[in-house]
Amino acid sequence: MRLQGKTVIVTGAARGVGRACALAFSREGADLALLDVCGDIPGVPYPLGTASQLDHTARLCREQGAAVLTAAADVRDLPALRAVVDRVCDRFGTVDVLVNNAGVAAPSGKPAHEFTEDEWQVMLDINLSGAWRMTSVVGPLMVARRTGSVINVASTAGLVGYRHFAGYAASKHGLIGLTKATALDYAPLKVRVNALCPGSIRDDSRVEGRMLSEIARSLGLPVAEHEETFLQSQPMNSLIEPEDVARAAVWLASDESARVTGSVLTVDGGFTIR
Numbered sequence: 181m182r183l184q185g186k187t188v189i190v191t192g193a194a195r196g197v198g199r200a201c202a203l204a205f206s207r208e209g210a211d212l213a214l215l216d217v218c219g220d221i222p223g224v225p226y227p228l229g230t231a232s233q234l235d236h237t238a239r240l241c242r243e244q245g246a247a248v249l250t251a252a253a254d255v256r257d258l259p260a261l262r263a264v265v266d267r268v269c270d271r272f273g274t275v276d277v278l279v280n281n282a283g284v285a286a287p288s289g290k291p292a293h294e295f296t297e298d299e300w301q302v303m304l305d306i307n308l309s310g311a312w313r314m315t316s317v318v319g320p321l322m323v324a325r326r327t328g329s330v331i332n333v334a335s336t337a338g339l340v341g342y343r344h345f346a347g348y349a350a351s352k353h354g355l356i357g358l359t360k361a362t363a364l365d366y367a368p369l370k371v372r373v374n375a376l377c378p379g380s381i382r383d384d385s386r387v388e389g390r391m392l393s394e395i396a397r398s399l400g401l402p403v404a405e406h407e408e409t410f411l412q413s414q415p416m417n418s419l420i421e422p423e424d425v426a427r428a429a430v431w432l433a434s435d436e437s438a439r440v441t442g443s444v445l446t447v448d449g450g451f452t453i454r
């Protein structure tokens with residue numbers, strides 16, 4: 181029970197990595213605030229998480245003994261995020277851990293110059309500015325108490341380029357920059373900020389993940405062919421499981437990583453070694 185008595189906010193918690201993180205945090209004794217947009221976003225060309233998926237995540241966490249609050253909110257909407265964090269503080273007292281996980285993989289699938297400005301903006305607004313917005317609301321609570329852990333779910337696309345994914349790669353490189361700068365801002369105040377960089381994660385039906393298939397679709401490839409390409413490029417010859425990312429998030433959230441800040445932790449089967 182490494183997170184007993186801690187309150188954790190997870191964004192993008194309806195499915196995928198967010199659900200896997202919520203489940204792992206609940207197993208470690210945390211109280212949870214689970215946030216998701218719970219609806220589609222104009223300009224994002226695939227279905228996002230739903231309210232019933234978020235409820236399902238919450239139900240699974242409660243079955244493991246966690247106290248859970250859910251909220252439908254868009255990480256692009258600062259007033260809505262403030263209202264959610266107010267609710268979290270009313271219910272749980274404060275926030276100890278923030279997992280900025282909400283993200284989209286598309287619009288993608290073409291050279292950088294072919295993106296419209298709207299396509300560029302929506303990607304940056306969610307993947308990069310969304311994490312900044314959440315940090316701007318939650319950070320002051322952590323700073324005031326001189327404790328806290330912010331975990332930004334970036335990607336190997338924050339470390340290397342991916343052909344035809346300029347907006348996604350730019351947003352994730354930016355998220356790593358945000359992580360390092362905020363870690364410096366907060367280090368004297370004992371609040372830690374770290375980035376997680378997963379490689380290609382298997383779409384696991386248990387958490388209803390679908391990003392890998394969306395990336396394949398963006399590239400016009402069958403999912404099996406896309407998976408095979410990634411298997412060959414990951415030295416461990418294995419796709420990443422959502423639980424691999426969740427376990428790393430638990431460690432970064434816990435006191436076991438008490439003096440780890442500004443780090444960029446890859447969970448990528450060795451993809452970025454070479």
Ligand SMILES: NC(=O)c1ccc[n+]([C@@H]2O[C@H](COP(=O)([O-])OP(=O)(O)OC[C@H]3O[C@@H](n4cnc5c(N)ncnc54)[C@H](O)[C@@H]3O)[C@@H](O)[C@H]2O)c1
Nearest residue numbers: 192194196197217228229254255282283335380381390391
């Ligand atoms: N799946 C992968 O291969 C992979 C690899 C590296 C990094 N990541 C990162 O992991 C994170 C989670 O991805 P996933 O694979 O679980 O994807 P997913 O699409 O299965 O889940 C993402 C969740 O974020 C939510 N979301 C999207 N935009 C939002 C917004 N504006 N406000 C609130 N919630 C929003 C969605 O509704 C969805 O429930 C993302 O940041 C992604 O970039 C994924």
